Amino acid sequence: MSHATGIEYLNREALPHTWCPGCGIGVMMGAMVRAFEELAYKNTDTVVVTGIGCTGKVDDFLSTNGLHTTHGRALAYATGIKAFKPNLHVVVLMGDGDSVTIGGNHFIHAARRNIDLTAIVVNNFNYGMTGGQVSGTTPGGSYTSTTVWGNPERDFDICALAETAGANYVARETPLNGWDLKERIKEALEKKGFSLVEVFSPCPTHFGKNNKVKQGPAMLHWLKEKCIPVEAYRRLATPGKGCFPIGKLVDRNDPDFNTRYEALRVLATAKKG
Secondary structure, eight states: OOOOOOGGGBOGGGOSOOOOTTOSHHHHHHHHHHHHHHTTOOGGGEEEEEOSSSGGGGGGGBOSEEEEOOTTOHHHHHHHHHHHOTTSEEEEEEEHIIIIITTHHHHHHHHHHTOSOEEEEEEOSSBTTTTOBOOTTSOTTOOBTTBTTOOOSOOOOHHHHHHHHTOSEEEEEOTTOHHHHHHHHHHHHHSSSOEEEEEEOOOIIIIIHHTTOOSHHHHHHHHHHHEEEHHHHHHOSSOOTTOEEEEEEEEOOOOOHHHHHHHHHHHHHHHHO
């Protein structure tokens, strides 16, 4: 039995990739290109939009259309692409800083509009590329290069934020389960409207070093202990401290932005006639 490799979507001259040992971005990229292959996406009708940061380096290794944008603005650029060319498959790759810390306003409004985009957020709990500073998803009490006594702030739940703002599809996975991650990305790509796949992957170089998860294997063991399939999580009376649900969290069918826009255009044209 053959399996998808996704190799036709990779820029093989740029490989091997440059991410740190234990980083989950490479796992995410592999899952994404395999999903592309299983859905028979063409390189020419697929656009991968990235911002700044470790996750933003993914476009270096892809042979699809790509747009490397400014920090926190990837969703704004992607919205413009999808609004102008609705036939394109538009995927937006971001880190936690790019998506909901610097880019939080764009994230909320992309979900509110229910624009037909697939957002994949690798949540590594800090600003990994620039030295491990605190971000909007750094867990309270955690240590970073800018919270040396522990983070006094509460952290965003990216999935809950997307659901509340209006996303049609929301899921969370980890690098520990590459097959499941590929399936969630595939479901998100097929879903009409705004879709989010969050990838829990603590940065081993900075966050791990400062919070006693210093190696990639230790991070994976931590994820195995803390991540609970959503069906089992919802049956728990009191989930353990720091535990979180993984899997498909939201799946609804509200009309997406382009569908609503076209309906209004038709209605306006009829009135003029």
